[in-house]
Amino acid sequence: DRPQEPVFVPKGDKKSVFKVPNNYLADRYKPLGVTLATRFGEDAGEQIDVKDISLPRLGDITSLGRHENFSLFIPKHRRLAGKLINIFLGVRNIDDLLAVCVYARDNVNPYMFNYCLSVALLHREDTKDLDVPSIIHSFPDKYVDSSVFNRAREEATIVPDGSRAPIEIPRDYTASDLEEEHRVAYFREDLGINLHHWHWHLVYPFEGAREVVAKNRRGELFFYMHRQIMARYNFERLCNQLRRVERLINLREPIREAYFPKLDSLVASRSYPARVANQTISNLNREVDQIQQDIDDMERWRDRIYAAIHQGFVQSENGQNVTLTENEGIDILGNMIESSILSPNRTFYGDYHNMGHIFLSYIHDPDHRHLESFGVIGDSTTAMRDPVFYRWHAHIDDIFQEFKSTIPSYPIDQLDYQGVSVTGIEIESQGNQRNRLNTFWQQSDVDLSRGIDFQPRGPVFIRFTHLQHQEFNYRITVNNTGGTRMGTCRIFMAPKFDERGNPWLFNDQRNMFIELDKFAVNLRTGQNTINRSSTQSTVTIPFERTFRDWDTNRPQGGDTLEQFNFCGCGWPQHMLIPKGNAEGFQCQLFVMISNYANDHIEQSTVGTCNDAYVFCGLKDRLYPDRRSMGYPFDRTPRNGVRTLQQFLTGNMRVQDVVIQFSNRTVRPRANN
């Protein structure tokens, strides 16, 4: 077993150890109790007594081995995780929780433990002051090239703390340029993007106690967050002269895209399986995971989902018809297609999206004859690395689009804000032409020492290279002929031309718009100027939050510990702007000021993490924008609208902008 750090580390330089009642130890450690305490306790600053409680029965939770991989998509794993979460949520107080955690940590699968504890800390009233390490620090093996770990150990063993050099991960390590799809690997394999996706699914689990799952508009947010991932990926593809992603609609067709992840699970001591080109999924029969599922089942679920969309209602478990209304229909469908326990009828509509992940992740070993585990797409921690993730989600998104095309278009009065007109938009950044965004490569360092075991301890950094853009400001001028009032400023951007260089039909372009920011504005009578920095975006979280080290870089200022997990959710700031290209990629920036009175939700947002609510919502609050997510681009346009220009009402405006990529690499910033 790799001895990890204790679960909670109090402030201060010195680490703490737990003094654990002997009966907590796994059988083979019991005779070693005292010795273990000395071994790990030598340089401890503090000993924490763990209360001797009557231990919960873990039952079949331990049937998932300590050295197996764990994925929420696998029904058996989520069932076990649900049980463990309930144990963590059910204990009466912090002391008991700590005791149960210490006991469970040594007995259950480490990935499952980390996940369940994170969910419990997020949802228990009395754990608001506790903090869990970001998953990149506990399980770096899920995020970085496996070859790093031996090099890190070597560095750590030979070089003393203080003079260790960061270990560089090359930008191109999973494939070469012979593989076209590799052009967008910088997006798929981005640490921040993958961490965001993991955090999102942590905050919005699809199974578990009802009070944990039933968050406001979670089904709709599942749709919208993934919809935006698709829009962003397609945007990057166009920047790199690739076509938009092709939907995976025929499940029986060979899958062209190959993927070799080059990740090793340190816990499972196994490499993540790869997929060669042109593999085809098969019926699944894996006793070990308690999965027996046919492609036929998937096809039946899919047909029933489409039928429900076209009928305009779904059939609930007790045989009632539930109408898919204009505004709430999408939320029901989100839960039904994903699916979550909020699905109106899991027996009939199945578990379509989740099961798709599973079929794809077992393409190499559908009946477990080779004793292989799932591929990267089988776990939300790693899924976004694989090109097939986007093919699957393009299909899932298309089902949602099918629904959106059945509901009425927005009439002009649901778009316009009488008397408010956007008169100008400008993008400004230091030393640059107006309306020009600059992108480049940036290197950053992350400490891995939490997640790997070596002596002597101390930080070991990896240095990775990611996309970055120069900070910029929006300067938006708005004319208001009415009295003082408020508006919601909505900023989106899309490529100006399609992959053949032709202007878009609006109905296609609207799906390419990526959301950049959304915020409330006060409007005086007459001319108003709105100045807004790119770093204020409510889509993103700052770099430091994405990669924050757990105890060397504790949250500061208004950012309290309780919000760590929730606040870890958010698109990474460094990926706000797509790469563009060296020639200058032409885009259209769209700004709309909608009527705040129709958008706004009356609620207090004090004390919540509200800087990335667009994809992640607000903790314990309603989603703060009353409009359908994706508004005003979520519905097909009204009759006669064929171009973006024709779609615009007075409160909207479009500005041409260019994204200029320069192929230079900026060294790590000082705070690392």
Ligand code: CUO
């Ligand atoms: Cu996020 Cu398919 O839902 O990965």
